Amino acid sequence: MDTLEIVPQRFIGLDIHKHYFVATGVNPDKEQILGPQRVPNARLEAWAERELCPTDAVVLEMTTNTWKVVDTLEPFTHSVTVAHPPHVHLITRAQVMTDKKAALILAQLHAAGLLPPVWVPPQAVRHLRALIAQRWKMVRLATQAKCRLQSVLHKYHLEAPLKSDPYTPQMRAWWEALPLEPLEQFRLQSDLDTVAFARQQLERLEQCLAHHAARDERVPLLVQIPGIGFINAVTILAAIGEIGRFPTANHLVGYAGLGTKVHDSGQLHWRGRITKMGRRDLRRAMVEAAQSAVRHHDHWKVEYQRLCGQTAKKKAKVAIARKLLVTVWHTLAKDEVDRFATPQQVACSFFGLAYKLKVKNLPDGMSALQFTRHHLDRLGIGQELTHIPWGSKAFKLPPSQLPPAG
Structure with missing residues (x-):
């Protein structure tokens, strides 16, 4: 039984x-x-x-x-x-x-049946969440060490010769040559070692995540959404687990803690800040996606500017994060195409994803261009595309297996 x-x-x-x-x-x-x-x-x-x-x-x-x-x-x-x-x-x-x-x-x-159960994630989701959490710990470790190194520059009114990233291994000799007291030099070397360690661990962790992402058919669905790269995509999928748990997009928004507080009683009605009652990793991933989308995508730039006319900039970015999460729900629950993305933009996202995941990790021995065409056909878009513009070059796509549009 x-x-x-x-x-x-x-x-x-x-x-x-x-x-x-x-x-x-x-x-x-x-x-x-x-x-x-x-x-x-x-x-x-x-x-x-x-x-x-x-x-x-x-x-x-x-x-x-x-x-x-x-x-x-x-x-x-x-x-x-x-x-x-x-x-x-x-x-x-x-x-x-x-x-x-x-x-x-x-x-x-x-x-008495009064305790609503928490969803118990399967082993694969638990391991992925732990991997994402470990990566975030390394990011914070590196950030803290870099802040301490930066404070040394401020203290002695120094300026690093390489402004873009003064913490690369090539810059170590410059740091160690700074005229500091012996104990301060020791702390500086410790921070440089911490940055190097965190960088090495991040590379290993991201290789592992790339290996996983290459075999998850849901990752390309999310990468088509502006602002979402493969790390954010895997983070979102690990936090969500099974999208079928959320009957509507608003349920997912609430799970992320991106819904606003509401008080509606009698004649008193007000909306407050976001609840922050859900998964922090999902909320953080969506805010990061929003920050990228408002810089690089035309639709979200316009939407962000409109919201900035009504509220503070930080609140506007959180509002964009919520809208992007609604898009995530529709994309995963219904296999829908992002309605604000053009086929060419989606193709470029898939092509970039293929190289970030490394071609050797792609399923069925696909090339980057075959991977791009496969997922365009899966979404039912881009039949008319023959090339992908990439920098100063244009790469030829394999022909689509879908019937011509129109």
């Missing part, structure tokens, strides 16, 4: 901590029938094998290493539900909260 057809007979709440967890179970009438039991985390699997059965519905709050706990418990239970902590706190606000009480409250709320 399918476990979903089994009616849970026990609802077990787990209050998980760094070194141990507390388990309490209730029946469908919310009467305590198990525990509280305090168990070391190292004995989680043994406890689950001994105490749990296929009629148990387990619930726990989102915390560090939640997914490992979920994977461990799932084979022994009817279901494992992960609850978002703010949702639990909205329902119950106790002045006195202990581990035992927290586990009991979770079990009783779950038995």
